Amino acid sequence: MNRKINILSLILGGLLFSWFCYAQETSDALFESRRNQVKFLNLSGTVKSYDGEPIPKAIVLIPEIGKSTETEKGGTFEMRAIPPGKYHLEVFATGFMDFISDHFKLDKNRLTFNITLMKKLSREIVVTATRTPKLYAEVPVKTEIITSREIDQKQATQLAESLSLTTGVRVENNCQNCNFTQVRINGMEGKYSQILVDNSPIFSSMIGVYGLEQIPSEMLNRIEVVKGGGSALYGGNAVAGVINVLTKEPMSNGSTMRLHQEFNHGKPYTDMGFRSSLVSTDGNTKAFLFANYKRRDPVDLNEDDISEIGRLRGTNFGLNVYNYFPGLNGKVKLGFFKIAEDRRGGDLFGLPPHEAHIAEWINSDLLNLSLDWNHYLTKRFYYNVSISHVHAERDSYYGSDQDLNAYGSTKNPVTFLNLQTNYQKGSHLISAGVQYKSEKIEDKALGYGREIKDEYNELGFFLQDDFKLSKKISFLAGLRLSKHTLIQNALVTPRMSFLLNPTKNISWRTTFSTGYRAPQVFDEDLHITQVGGEGMIIENSPDLKEEKSYSLTTGIDFGKEIGKNLIQFSIEGFTTLLTNAFILDEKEYSAAEKAMVFQRINGSNAKVYGLSTDFGLRFNPYFSFTAGLTIQKSRLDEPEPDFNSRDFFRTPNSYGYARLNYENKKVFDIDLSLEYTGKMKIPHFAGYIEEDRLETGPTFWVINAKMKKQFHFSQSSQVGIFIGAYNLLDSYQKDLDKGFARDSGYVYGPARPRSFFTGFEFSF
Numbered sequence: 001m002n003r004k005i006n007i008l009s010l011i012l013g014g015l016l017f018s019w020f021c022y023a024q025e026t027s028d029a030l031f032e033s034r035r036n037q038v039k040f041l042n043l044s045g046t047v048k049s050y051d052g053e054p055i056p057k058a059i060v061l062i063p064e065i066g067k068s069t070e071t072e073k074g075g076t077f078e079m080r081a082i083p084p085g086k087y088h089l090e091v092f093a094t095g096f097m098d099f100i101s102d103h104f105k106l107d108k109n110r111l112t113f114n115i116t117l118m119k120k121l122s123r124e125i126v127v128t129a130t131r132t133p134k135l136y137a138e139v140p141v142k143t144e145i146i147t148s149r150e151i152d153q154k155q156a157t158q159l160a161e162s163l164s165l166t167t168g169v170r171v172e173n174n175c176q177n178c179n180f181t182q183v184r185i186n187g188m189e190g191k192y193s194q195i196l197v198d199n200s201p202i203f204s205s206m207i208g209v210y211g212l213e214q215i216p217s218e219m220l221n222r223i224e225v226v227k228g229g230g231s232a233l234y235g236g237n238a239v240a241g242v243i244n245v246l247t248k249e250p251m252s253n254g255s256t257m258r259l260h261q262e263f264n265h266g267k268p269y270t271d272m273g274f275r276s277s278l279v280s281t282d283g284n285t286k287a288f289l290f291a292n293y294k295r296r297d298p299v300d301l302n303e304d305d306i307s308e309i310g311r312l313r314g315t316n317f318g319l320n321v322y323n324y325f326p327g328l329n330g331k332v333k334l335g336f337f338k339i340a341e342d343r344r345g346g347d348l349f350g351l352p353p354h355e356a357h358i359a360e361w362i363n364s365d366l367l368n369l370s371l372d373w374n375h376y377l378t379k380r381f382y383y384n385v386s387i388s389h390v391h392a393e394r395d396s397y398y399g400s401d402q403d404l405n406a407y408g409s410t411k412n413p414v415t416f417l418n419l420q421t422n423y424q425k426g427s428h429l430i431s432a433g434v435q436y437k438s439e440k441i442e443d444k445a446l447g448y449g450r451e452i453k454d455e456y457n458e459l460g461f462f463l464q465d466d467f468k469l470s471k472k473i474s475f476l477a478g479l480r481l482s483k484h485t486l487i488q489n490a491l492v493t494p495r496m497s498f499l500l501n502p503t504k505n506i507s508w509r510t511t512f513s514t515g516y517r518a519p520q521v522f523d524e525d526l527h528i529t530q531v532g533g534e535g536m537i538i539e540n541s542p543d544l545k546e547e548k549s550y551s552l553t554t555g556i557d558f559g560k561e562i563g564k565n566l567i568q569f570s571i572e573g574f575t576t577l578l579t580n581a582f583i584l585d586e587k588e589y590s591a592a593e594k595a596m597v598f599q600r601i602n603g604s605n606a607k608v609y610g611l612s613t614d615f616g617l618r619f620n621p622y623f624s625f626t627a628g629l630t631i632q633k634s635r636l637d638e639p640e641p642d643f644n645s646r647d648f649f650r651t652p653n654s655y656g657y658a659r660l661n662y663e664n665k666k667v668f669d670i671d672l673s674l675e676y677t678g679k680m681k682i683p684h685f686a687g688y689i690e691e692d693r694l695e696t697g698p699t700f701w702v703i704n705a706k707m708k709k710q711f712h713f714s715q716s717s718q719v720g721i722f723i724g725a726y727n728l729l730d731s732y733q734k735d736l737d738k739g740f741a742r743d744s745g746y747v748y749g750p751a752r753p754r755s756f757f758t759g760f761e762f763s764f
Contacts, residue, residue, distance in 0.1 A: 041106055044078040045113030047071050047091055052149050054252045055117060058093035073283065074252035082106060091115055097561065099621075112712060114665050118566065118618070127199065128224040128244040130466055130476065131233050132422055132431060140466075140476040140497035142509050142555060142572065144169075144225040148248075151217055153661060153671050155706050155724060155757070157260050157271045157294070159215035159223075159245060165657045165673055167628030168227050168612045171212065172650060173751045176736065176744040177345030177360040178310045180527055181212045181751070185227055186574055187608055187634045187651045188240035191522045194230060196244040198335070199418075200388040201234055202368060204439050206412040207392050208523040210364060214339045216292035216316050218258070218273040221248035227612075228574065229513030229551040232478040232495035235435065235460050239515040239549040239576070247335070249322055250277030250286045254716070255764055262757040264309060269296040269755075284324045290337075291317040298349060301753060304738040306358060309752065310345030318368075330375035339366040345744075353397035354404045358530060358740045361397040366390060380424040390414045398528035398535055400740060403594065405447025406535075410526060414439045428467040435460045441521050448593040456520050458484045474499040484518045487546050491516055510554040517582070519544035519600075528595070529745040532687025535595030536745070538584065545602050551576040555612075568616040574632075575609035583640045604638035606648070622664050629656035629676075643694040647681050650748060652697075654678035668709040671724075675702040677749060684746045688737035695735075700749045703728045717764040723757070730754035 047058045054075025061068040062079065064087045071077045084107050091099040096117040104111065127133050129141035136143060144166055156162040160171045160181050170184045182190030195203035195211070203211055223245055230238035255276040262269040275290040294314045298307035318337025325331070346359035353359035370388040377383070392412045399406025420433035436459050443452040464478035476497040483490045495513040502508070519540055529536040555572025583603035590597050610632025618624040634648035659673040677700040684695045706724030713719070732753040737743050 040081040040083055041108065041111075042078065042080045043082065043106065043111040043113065044076070045111075045115060047075045047077065047093070047115045047117060049096070050116055050118055050147070050149050052152070055093050055096065058091055058096075058117070061090045061092070062087050063090060064088070073279075074254075089113065089115070091117065093117055095119060097564065100564075112714075114710075114712065114718075116621075116663075116665075126224055127246075128196070128226050128230075128242055130429075130431070130464065131199065131420060131433075132429060132466070134466075137501075137507065138468075138474065138499075140474050140499035140509055141226060141228070141511055142553070142557070142570075144227070146223040146225070148221055151220055151223075153669075153706075154673075155260070155671075155722065156217050157273075158213050158217060159220065160212040160751075162217060162220060162223060163212075163225075163243070164675065165626075165628075165659055166225060167614050167656070168630050169225060170652075170655055170677070171751070173747055174524075174650075174745065175345070175360070175527065175529065176308055176742065176747040177306075177358070177530060178210075178343055178362060178527075179213075179345065179751070180209050182208070182523070183212060183243065184651070185225070185241040185243075186576070186610065186612075186630070187632050187648065188576070189648075189650075191237065191524075192240035192517070194234050194238035194242045196234070196242060197368070197388075198247055198370065198372070199244060200370065200386065200416045201237075201437065202388055202390045202414055202416060204390065204392065204412050204414045205441060205521050205523055206394065206410055206526050207366065207390070207414075209527050210341065210343065210362065214314065214316065214341055214364070214366070215245060216271075216273060216290070216294075218275045218290035218292050219247055219316070219318060219337065220245060222246050227572075228511055228553045229493075229495065229515040229549060229576075231482075231493045231515035231549075232480045232513060233462055233464070235437065235458055235480070235482055236484060236516055236518050239517060239547075239551070239578075247318075247320055248275075248277070248288050249320070249333075250279055250288050253277060253279055256761055258759065258761045260757060260759040262755055264299045264752060264755040265301065267297040267299045267309075269312075270294065284326065286322040288320045289318070291315075298345070301732075302736050302738055304742075306347045306738075306740070306742070307345045307349075308736060308747075310343055310360070311349055312341070312343050314339070314341040314343075316340070328375065329377075330373065332374075333370075333372040335368075335370045335372075337368050339364065354399065354402055354406065356402070358400040358533065359397055360528075360530065360744070362394055363396070364392070364394040366392045381422070383421040384418070386416075386418045388416045398530065399594075400530060400533045401594075403447075406445070407447060408443065408445040408450075410441070410443040412439070412441055427469070428465055431462075431464040431466070433462055435462070439520075443521075443526060445593075450593065452521060452525075454521060456485055456518065458482060458518075472501045482516075484546075486518045486520055487516075491546075505558055505560045507557040508555070509557070511552070513551045515549040515551070517547040517549075519546055519582075529743075531596065531685045531743045531745065532741045535593060536598060536685075537590070537593065537595045538598045538600060541599050541601045543602075544582075544600060545580050547582055547602075548579045549576055550579075564620055566616070566618040568614070570614045572612045573610070574612070575607065578606040578608070581606040581636060583636070585641050603640060604636055606634070606636045608632065608634045608648075622662055624661045624663075625659070627656070627658040630654065642692070643683060645681060645694055649681055649683055652678035652680040665710050668707055671704075671706045671708075673704045675704070675750070676700070677702075680748065682746060682748050685743045687741040687743050688739060689743075695746075697733075697748050700731045701729060702726075702731050702750050717762075719763070720761045722759055722761075725754065725756045726752060727754045 058071040089101040124136040126143045227241040230242040258273040260271040271294045273292045278287040296312035298311040299309035301308040320335040341364045344361040348356040353361040372386040417436040460482040462480040478495040493514045497511040500508040553574040557570040559568040580602040584598045612630045616626045662670040708722040
């Protein structure tokens with residue numbers, strides 16, 4: 001019986017084994033057949049930061065199948081052999097908010113994604129406030145950051161436009177003929193601010209007249225604005241604040257071409273730009289090249305045959321080369337840029353300037369050469385040596401009534417040397433350095449027998465201790481000893497700052513600083529304003545003493561991440577006391593030069609004080625809203641002599657902005673902004689009007705709009721087409737002077753009337 005059971009078991013076992021083998025063979029064949037039928041797909045893309053920089057080593061994950069990869073140096077990634085289906089992407093990178101995409105259907109050969117990551121709150125690196133790279137959250141001095149992405153969203157073509165929509169900062173037009181601009185920080189004139197290019201104060205007296213419009217957007221990587229005194233680190237003129245223009249160090253290979261075509265009352269303004277980045281395979285050698293060309297036709301807004309917006313022709317180009325030496329742990333940067341510009345306002349543009357009824361003509365040529373060396377000797381000790389030289393010159397004509405003598409020429413070379421050492425000792429970062437700046441001015445108007453020939457030298461030593469008392473409390477103490485050739489005694493300018501982080505989301509910053517301005521030639525001295533068909537010249541009093549300043553700022557920043565949303569709010573109070581404030585006093589009329597002569601003298605003390613507030617909200621990946629408002633007073637202790645006014649001229653008591661941005665690469669980007677300028681007092685000199693008088697300008701509301709659509713041709717090439725309008729409501733000065741007797745300095749409010757623009761950016 002048992003034998004029969006064993007035989008039956010063997011037969012059944014054999015049948016089961018045969019069936020299993022057959023089933024397995026059939027399953028394998030079926031799987032192979034299906035595998036041959038299924039077409040596995042690929043997807044790729046790029047991961048960049050909000051300001052357009054590629055993010056390497058970001059993790060890209062498809063959770064549905066557990067497949068992941070890491071981005072390359074250029075921020076690119078690729079995933080292969082993915083079966084068709086419905087998926088979503090998740091992206092993670094250190095210092096950035098996590099990204100989760102919408103679900104998508106993968107059913108074609110390749111999908112391309114362009115992913116933008118938001119930096120986590122307060123993770124920005126800033127250098128201007130302390131002259132050392134630090135996280136903004138750890139810097140005791142508040143710093144406004146204008147990124148390359150924001151510059152692009154504003155559709156800015158040069159530095160002056162890039163500074164718009166920044167709380168406490170105003171860019172104004174000061175001439176109806178040639179449209180020279182200056183920037184005000186917290187209501188103080190442009191000459192109270194220090195403008196830097198890559199940490200070097202090369203904006204001299206002459207460059208400051210037109211330089212804000214001569215620095216093209218192709219040159220800009222980011223802009224840092226520090227409001228309040230910065231003389232402890234940067235020397236004279238950094239009374240109201242510091243604007244640091246930082247050029248681009250490339251992270252990946254790529255090029256961009258840009259065309260911006262604008263129309264002002266039917267007159268064209270063409271701005272073309274090119275920039276290119278090159279990075280070696282090992283990443284140690286990099287180069288950044290940029291070029292820009294602009295052409296603007298003159299615009300007559302009040303039909304008197306004289307331009308309100310002058311003719312402009314400009315060409316700019318430059319090159320930065322970086323090389324990192326791993327063996328030395330050092331990096332060198334070599335840079336140069338050249339700016340050539342021809343600018344003219346007035347009438348009869350087809351004739352030479354001296355044949356026009358009125359003309360302001362400036363032909364500028366500027367060449368900058370720079371060398372920068374950074375060397376880490378140890379992890380705790382490093383130093384920087386830099387030298388920058390600018391050779392600036394121009395030919396000019398400021399005249400009327402076909403005056404052949406009104407031609408002039410100016411040369412203005414500037415050299416800046418800097419040596420800085422930094423040592424980390426526990427919680428202390430100690431910085432010490434020496435700086436030397438040399439500036440020469442040679443301004444000639446031979447027909448009038450007028451010549452300015454001056455040389456200014458400034459030597460400064462600074463010492464700074466930036467230390468953390470605890471995780472929540474930081475101090476910064478700085479001191480500068482300066483000797484200027486026009487100031488008899490050496491000056492000591494201290495600065496102290498305090499940072500308290502009571503919670504993760506709240507920061508309280510307070511800074512006390514001192515500063516000074518030497519009695520040298522300033523920007524407006526080299527710009528001869530036409531009033532009543534004659535010139536207005538400014539000269540310094542022989543007894544002019546330096547101005548000194550004492551500033552205090554304090555404010556609270558709040559920021560919180562809520563899911564994918566960001567909310568930020570800040571409020572800051574500021575006050576500055578000026579002693580021996582510079583004012584202008586009308587002295588005499590020069591028949592030989594056909595000009596009124598104004599003398600800069602020391603007036604009484606002056607006070608500037610006010611309150612600034614910012615609000616920002618980014619909700620979901622697409623929408624963001626920002627707004628800022630400044631309310632202030634700028635007053636002399638005693639009235640100035642010509643109009644018996646204590647108010648600072650051209651300084652509104654309130655100004656601000658609001659901005660709404662929608663960004664969706666799959667559809668389009670929309671940027672809407674509102675700029676508000678309150679009432680201000682403006683001097684109006686006789687010529688077109690019968691006698692001098694002090695005017696009060698109206699309130700201005702300027703609305704700007706832009707729409708941009710991106711088209712992707714491949715992983716590395718795309719084109720963006722944009723269209724928009726400035727000043728949609730045409731909120732512009734209504735009482736412009738007319739005729740050849742006008743006061744060309746009587747111009748205020750928005751820099752341009754309603755205008756429309758379009759263009760494209762092609763990246764490859």
